[in-house]
Amino acid sequence: MAEFVAEYALALLMIVTLLAGIFSGYPVAFLLGGLGIAFAFIGGIPIPFLGTVGSRIFGGVIENWLMIAIPLFVFMGLMLERSGIAKSLLLTLQRLFGRTHGGLAVSVAVLGVIMAASTGIIGASVVMLGLLALPVMLKQGYHPEMACGVIAASGTLGILIPPSIMLVLMGSILQVSVGDLFKAALIPGLLLGVLYIVYLLVTARLKPDWAPLADPDAIDADTTPLPLALARDLLGPVVLIVAVLGSIMAGIATPTEAAAIGALGSLLLAALMRSLDFATLRDAVRDTSRTSAMILFVVIGATCFSVVFKRLGGDSMIEEMITGTGLGPYGLLLLVMGIIFVLGFFLEWIEISFVVLPLLVPVVELLDFGYGMSGQGLMIWFAILVAINLQTSFLTPPFGYALFYLKGITQGQIGIGTIYRSIIPFVLLQLTGLILCIVFPSLVLWLPGLI
Template sequence: MEFFVEYSWAIAMILALVAGVFTGYPVAFLLCGLGIVFAILSGIPLKFMGTVVSKIYAGTLSNWLLLAAPLFIFMGLMLDKSGLAERLLLTLERLCGRLPGGLALSVALLGIIMAASTGIVGASVMLLGVIALPVMIRQGYDPQFATGVTAACGTLGILIPPSIMLVFMGAILQVSIGGLFKGAFIPGLLLGTVYILYILGVGIFSPHRAPVPDRSEIDKIAQRQGNLLVELLLNLVGPLFLIAAVLGSIMIGLATPTEAAGIGAGGALLLALIARKLSFGVMRDVVRDTSKTTAMVIFVMIGAACFSAVFKRLGGDDMIEELFIGTGFGPYGLLLLMMGLIFVMGFFLEWIEISFIVLPLFAPIVTSLDFGFEATRPEMLIWFAVLAAVNMQTSFITPPFGYSLFYLRGVAPPGVTIKTIYRSSVPFVVLQLICLGALVLVPDIVLWLTRV
């Protein structure tokens, strides 16, 4: 009883947040509004709210590392407009088309390549949904399997660097964004490989769900494109150039993430120009969409900063730590509890809200625990951040509010219902959780590249 009395205001804030989320009110305004309302109700001095404003300006709006976010968003949107992904997908269909599950394999490969060169989930999912999903269904693929492959592979961009989520997580946890990129690179490729193995397994053991396509369809593509090797090289040059320029410059320490993002944005402009897709209309649309996406994230950051400042002032961080430590679980038990909470929150919230609300509360607890392996504090935070990133990736494909599922529903062919799309996500959520377990049990998967 004393616990509830001591932390009554903090508990009330959490309950109000949960209730507010289900009203459908924009989360950015909900967070900010709850912070202000509970500050007034609990009698927090007005001077304290002045320090919150200063913190928002100094810690968020003036953080030059966050300049990487709009630049990466611009890069991804410009590549989407260049038509490069569509040409590459057609080439990959020719390359993999005669294999079991070949069309789905080409979608997975394109998802990995686009993730490593764009990092924009919405654009990737809708692109694959428009180009690849109708072809798979026309070739006799099980609609549930085809939609699951499209949604899951399009979502790889949120984990494989350059990921917008990792940029903001680095700012939240005050760790190197380059270190996070290195830490997430191998886990991202691991998850993509697991998807490919699953697709091959379905193609071999359940060929009725992923049949080998009609040769005439592949021959039509071949007639339009010409020599397969030449087309593959031509269509791969652009993405490989961007991957090498952006990730390579960060990995070898030649550029900061912000500088590399500038290189990527310039490279995307160059590719669009070479493809003759660069026009005033395209530039206007890309700049507008970049501004809208960036503004949305900034509003969430401001709201989360206000909410978390008041929540901590009311003892919320002490309450969370007392709750977790009081369970009596060991380090891995507490980590499992944290991951479980993040996973459940992913059913209802987007990664942005989860990151800004939960990570600042959990990070101090994680760094105070002994997991039985040698790691510095920054390495421990990078490991935890990558675990959280893999976990939060599931939020894009978990019903009822998985954003990738809604993106796909908006462009899916007639006859593909939301029920089919919901069911399609289940195997891929399981695969993501298996990969998450591997990262927990073998931390070197995350930390090896950062230490090199």
């Protein structure tokens, strides 16, 4: 043990310093880049070596055409969030499920799945669902834990169900096709949605006081026949989903080209909903710029940190720590998933993706899980498992961002303790989905192999 610490002292110190810096609240992008440069000098790394960091940043990040998809998908999500489509669809779904205990909660979960396939922006999805559904659910008599839990969990589906920014970045990190990642994530994402709905219906049946029936007069306020209302409110999102995901899966467009189609489609939908004006467009462009800049700066800082960390032996340290456990392939996989799950309590998915993922990939590539998986198929399966795992990072305290978004919406009406308790069953459901995808890899690999 002493020899291990002595050999990898600087690499271990980098990790400790990074965690301390994150808890201090210092901006992560500057923290990653600054630590990379500082430890390059502390470790006596030659100055010319830092030139490779610049080359990596320009060659791997700035010149990466795949990165263009990020602001386009962000813009698409923001425009849809402001178009008013979600509000109309929620009211129609409430009419569809409203005469069932838990019907409104199921409507929120279904809307979360639909908007996840249209937006992929966690903050926008949670805030939108919270503003639309939370007052209605509380007024109808829903237990706050059920209301908060379904809103937070459904809002985070956008990070997994394509088009997902996380999958775009993972494709760049792992050097695998983003189109294949989108195909692979579709069934696991829908599986989580189904698990949420089953849980809500069972809970509503066992605890009907947690999910009372809606007022029939409120449900029937819209006199449009239900089939026509569903067709009216679903048509726009479905057309956009088919245009974006369908063009990628059919091989007609690259993810970047499909993102451009989605951005244009969201503008057209906003115009059709008569919600497109200069103020809306200005706000969407401004928020897109902020989000994209934040992601880009974290990627640049993480690139600098990773290059120096590897030069100091960090990759060998991680590999030795994991493979030295003596566990088999599935034991090591569970260990890796456990590490990522725990890191999700304290780190954002961007830092985990860009700092931790490149260090774990060499270990996973050496493992034989059977099922004939190797190369690209193995990396796609592993990427989706990590993506499902990282979705929990938005829900787990103390730094679950979906919880803070929801807390801001409640304006003090619901305590943070209630919100924390509300997400426990949904985190367990996400872990159940993760275990199912580990035990049955075909849930992930069937669709990419079919198309």
